[in-house]
Amino acid sequence: MNLVKVMDVQEEEYIYPGTRMCAGCAMALIYRFALKALGPKTILTVPASCLTVLHGMQGFCTTKVSVLHTPFATTGASASGIVASLEEKGLNNEICVVAFAGDGGTVDIGIQALSGAAERGTDFIYACYDNEAYMNTGVQRSGATPQGAHTTTTPGGKMKPKKNMLKIMEAHGIAYVATANGSYPIDIYEKFKKARTMIGTKYIHILSPCPPGWGYDPKETIKIGRLAVETGFWPLYEIINGKFNLSRESKKYLDPSKRKPIIDYLGAQKRFKGISDEDIEDYKTYINNLWDEIKKRIDH
Amino acid sequence: MKESKKTIIVTGNHAAAHALRQAKVGVISAYPITPQSPVVEKISDFINEGKMKARFLMVESEHSAAAACCAASATGSRVGTATSSHGLMLMYEMLPWASGTRLPIIINLATRSCGAPWSVWDDHSDFIAARDVGWIQFMCEDNQEIYDTNLQAFKIAEDPRVYVPAIVAYDGYILSHTMMPIEVEMQEDIDAFLPPLTHHLNLSDITQIKGVGPVTTPDIVKRTEGTAPGYYEFRYSLQKALENSIAIIKEVHDEFVDKFGRSYGNGLFKTILTEDTDTIIFAMGSVSSQARNAIKKLRDIGIKIGLVSLRLFRPFPVNQLRDYFKDKKNIIVFDRDIGYGYEGVLCYELKAALYGLKNAPFIKGYIVGLGGRDIKDEHFIEGVQKALKQSEQGEIVHETEFLGLKLEELEL
Amino acid sequence: MPNKKKDYQIILASIQKPVIGEAGITGTWSKLKPVINSEKCIPSKSGKPGCFNCWLFCPEGVVSRTIPPKINIEYCKGCGICKEECPASAISMEEVEIE
Numbered sequence: 112m113n114l115v116k117v118m119d120v121q122e123e124e125y126i127y128p129g130t131r132m133c134a135g136c137a138m139a140l141i142y143r144f145a146l147k148a149l150g151p152k153t154i155l156t157v158p159a160s161c162l163t164v165l166h167g168m169q170g171f172c173t174t175k176v177s178v179l180h181t182p183f184a185t186t187g188a189s190a191s192g193i194v195a196s197l198e199e200k201g202l203n204n205e206i207c208v209v210a211f212a213g214d215g216g217t218v219d220i221g222i223q224a225l226s227g228a229a230e231r232g233t234d235f236i237y238a239c240y241d242n243e244a245y246m247n248t249g250v251q252r253s254g255a256t257p258q259g260a261h262t263t264t265t266p267g268g269k270m271k272p273k274k275n276m277l278k279i280m281e282a283h284g285i286a287y288v289a290t291a292n293g294s295y296p297i298d299i300y301e302k303f304k305k306a307r308t309m310i311g312t313k314y315i316h317i318l319s320p321c322p323p324g325w326g327y328d329p330k331e332t333i334k335i336g337r338l339a340v341e342t343g344f345w346p347l348y349e350i351i352n353g354k355f356n357l358s359r360e361s362k363k364y365l366d367p368s369k370r371k372p373i374i375d376y377l378g379a380q381k382r383f384k385g386i387s388d389e390d391i392e393d394y395k396t397y398i399n400n401l402w403d404e405i406k407k408r409i410d411h
Numbered sequence: 412m413k414e415s416k417k418t419i420i421v422t423g424n425h426a427a428a429h430a431l432r433q434a435k436v437g438v439i440s441a442y443p444i445t446p447q448s449p450v451v452e453k454i455s456d457f458i459n460e461g462k463m464k465a466r467f468l469m470v471e472s473e474h475s476a477a478a479a480c481c482a483a484s485a486t487g488s489r490v491g492t493a494t495s496s497h498g499l500m501l502m503y504e505m506l507p508w509a510s511g512t513r514l515p516i517i518i519n520l521a522t523r524s525c526g527a528p529w530s531v532w533d534d535h536s537d538f539i540a541a542r543d544v545g546w547i548q549f550m551c552e553d554n555q556e557i558y559d560t561n562l563q564a565f566k567i568a569e570d571p572r573v574y575v576p577a578i579v580a581y582d583g584y585i586l587s588h589t590m591m592p593i594e595v596e597m598q599e600d601i602d603a604f605l606p607p608l609t610h611h612l613n614l615s616d617i618t619q620i621k622g623v624g625p626v627t628t629p630d631i632v633k634r635t636e637g638t639a640p641g642y643y644e645f646r647y648s649l650q651k652a653l654e655n656s657i658a659i660i661k662e663v664h665d666e667f668v669d670k671f672g673r674s675y676g677n678g679l680f681k682t683i684l685t686e687d688t689d690t691i692i693f694a695m696g697s698v699s700s701q702a703r704n705a706i707k708k709l710r711d712i713g714i715k716i717g718l719v720s721l722r723l724f725r726p727f728p729v730n731q732l733r734d735y736f737k738d739k740k741n742i743i744v745f746d747r748d749i750g751y752g753y754e755g756v757l758c759y760e761l762k763a764a765l766y767g768l769k770n771a772p773f774i775k776g777y778i779v780g781l782g783g784r785d786i787k788d789e790h791f792i793e794g795v796q797k798a799l800k801q802s803e804q805g806e807i808v809h810e811t812e813f814l815g816l817k818l819e820e821l822e823l
Numbered sequence: 824m825p826n827k828k829k830d831y832q833i834i835l836a837s838i839q840k841p842v843i844g845e846a847g848i849t850g851t852w853s854k855l856k857p858v859i860n861s862e863k864c865i866p867s868k869s870g871k872p873g874c875f876n877c878w879l880f881c882p883e884g885v886v887s888r889t890i891p892p893k894i895n896i897e898y899c900k901g902c903g904i905c906k907e908e909c910p911a912s913a914i915s916m917e918e919v920e921i922e
Contacts, residue, residue: 511836511837512836513835513836514836514838571832571833572829575834611835611836612836612838620840620841621838621839621840622838622839623836623837623838623839624836624837625837625839627837634842635857636840636842637840638838640837641841642837644834645834645836645837647831647834648830648831648834648835649831651829651830651831652831652832655829656830
């Protein structure tokens with residue numbers, strides 16, 4: 112099925128090889144395809160996160176597009192400032208502004224600036240790569256850490272489910288909201304391509320498996336991310352001006368019998384070691400409710 | 412040319428807004444806070460009436476306001492904003508970020524005390540709190556100075572020999588909400604004085620790919636592609652830029668005097684009735700304004716005294732102050748701020764500046780007017796009289812004294 | 824004579840310029856490298872562009888979308904994703920010396 116598609120993807124790489132990312136990092140793969148879709152007429156802004164590290168240190172960077180590093184809480188505001196300056200210069204139609212932040216920088220410390228930027232209808236793409244904890248500082252829990260996951264600050268497993276950032280962003284009434292996943296690079300590519308052509312605030316939330324943080328062998332990255340989709344835990348969809356559209360890769364999981372058991376996903380990661388039966392039941396309920404809602408939105 | 416100038420009667424906040432308009436600021440990002448809000452309201456009016464082309468980002472917090480200002484500046488726009496007190500406190504994270512990135516942003520600060528408890532009234536606590544983050548800091552004494560200093564501040568901050576952001580401060584309510592006549596210059600004259608910004612970063616030029624503000628290590632980095640300074644070199648550079656900005660601040664002030672005929676002492680501090688005396692009051696902002704009156708009363712009762720009003724708080728004009736005060740005998744400092752656990756900040760800054768002078772003057776400091784408490788001539792008279800007695804007796808007191816307290820009325 | 828800029832007028836913001844191998848020769852992080860068996864590799868075997876899962880899923884972007892696909896082992900961190908994702912089992916992880 113990828114036969115045609117794979118050749119349609121921009122061949123040029125926008126990240127030079129030899130970055131500081133861990134082997135098997137899904138974020139590096141996500142970023143690779145996001146930048147391919149965005150192209151050279153882009154300005155990035157990045158808060159404190161693993162992506163700061165990908166961009167390289169002092170004096171030397173890794174990407175073929177400019178990046179403005181910005182403090183943790185400011186990503187949405189930083190992007191707004193770049194957009195305002197480009198508007199003043201009459202360059203806003205030519206250059207795309209893209210904010211790229213981790214889950215902590217998005218759902219926790221950066222949510223205010225992001226909400227403000229979205230409310231103002233700022234013409235930019237905000238991408239959250241979600242590795243479900245503060246990985247860059249050593250795997251502390253974030254608001255996006257899922258229930259039952261062990262982190263260095265939830266040694267007994269997190270008690271609460273992850274914050275539903277997609278609903279929060281959708282409630283802002285922005286132009287585009289989408290989920291994505293590092294194991295589906297062509298889907299990522301298409302979504303960024305689409306977002307780039309739209310006016311207004313575009314939000315893309317990408318699940319980003321993390322070998323050291325989640326506890327699995329780096330070679331398993333794609334498999335783990337795929338399981339999140341195959342179990343129905345992480346449906347791929349987009350909401351274009353309020354209209355819900357289930358992405359190709361997730362369509363078949365409308366049928367519950369097609370979904371793999373959630374334990375396949377949880378059991379493959381050390382962070383869920385010893386997860387309780389109650390937590391697993393909560394996951395099952397969560398997934399069922401999630402898909403009931405998706406089904407309603409599609410039928411509607 | 413003279414008749415083309417316009418005199419208008421405006422508040423300090425509106426004087427700042429007129430200056431931002433005529434400086435042709437490209438991007439403004441702000442959040443309302445008392446007593447600064449009329450600045451951004453006036454700017455909104457200017458934009459609405461088509462008198463100003465700036466992009467105005469009304470953001471959801473001062474933290475975001477400062478962050479957006481930094482980003483817009485790094486993208487190559489001229490950027491200005493305004494805030495007060497808790498607003499500046501919330502911006503705090505972005506202040507060393509702006510100076511560390513050498514972004515020539517101007518913040519107008521209508522000074523206000525900091526909670527708790529809540530107080531919207533004036534003191535210089537917020538201004539002082541921004542002391543150690545690498546910004547140029549001006550304190551104004553009247554509305555004309557607010558207008559003039561803003562225009563000078565852009566020219567100074569954007570000078571390629573400087574590239575350092577600046578705060579233009581003025582007392583909340585006392586200036587921010589008080590109407591005074593100011594001369595507003597012709598736009599073409601302002602344009603000639605303040606040319607368009609040439610930014611050292613300008614991310615909007617996408618042909619020059621760069622990362623700005625990355626992780627920067629303690630040491631320099633050498634590669635075959637080049638050598639990059641370490642954090643230490645950047646911070647050295649900021650310090651040197653500030654030290655050396657004093658000459659440029661004077662230069663820009665002198666050019667302004669030539670062009671527009673209004674001067675503020677030597678551009679660093681102003682001297683009032685100091686010719687015939689070696690006893691001086693040292694103060695800034697609203698404290699200076701009140702002291703201008705008090706020194707006349709002190710002279711009426713036979714105390715020959717003058718005033719040095721500080722205009723440039725950072726960089727602290729150490730050499731110029733040392734040179735000026737080297738022959739003076741008594742300096743009485745009145746601080747509308749305090750370095751809690753020590754003493755008034757102006758006082759200890761001046762003491763440090765004069766350290767090691769032969770026959771260094773006697774220096775005594777007082778705290779006045781925190782949280783908007785009225786500062787009265789009698790406070791200056793009381794303070795000066797007491798200080799002169801101590802000076803005569805060679806008595807050095809380190810205990811911090813507050814003038815104008817009403818403890819006795821509290822019936823404790 | 825034009826005024827020479829002072830050091831503090833040259834060292835302004837910490838700015839980066841793009842380089843290859845910002846983190847060094849990251850291929851040294853792992854001895855194991857993917858080796859493609861061109862008799863099994865789909866595009867190599869058919870001579871037609873297609874599959875390229877190894878190119879698609881490489882987080883480092885060090886696999887070329889060519890026939891046959893080539894791996895830049897100087898910067899391959901040896902994660903093994905390409906081996907896992909090759910539908911033809913054409914890739915094995917082997918110890919390869921970087922010159």
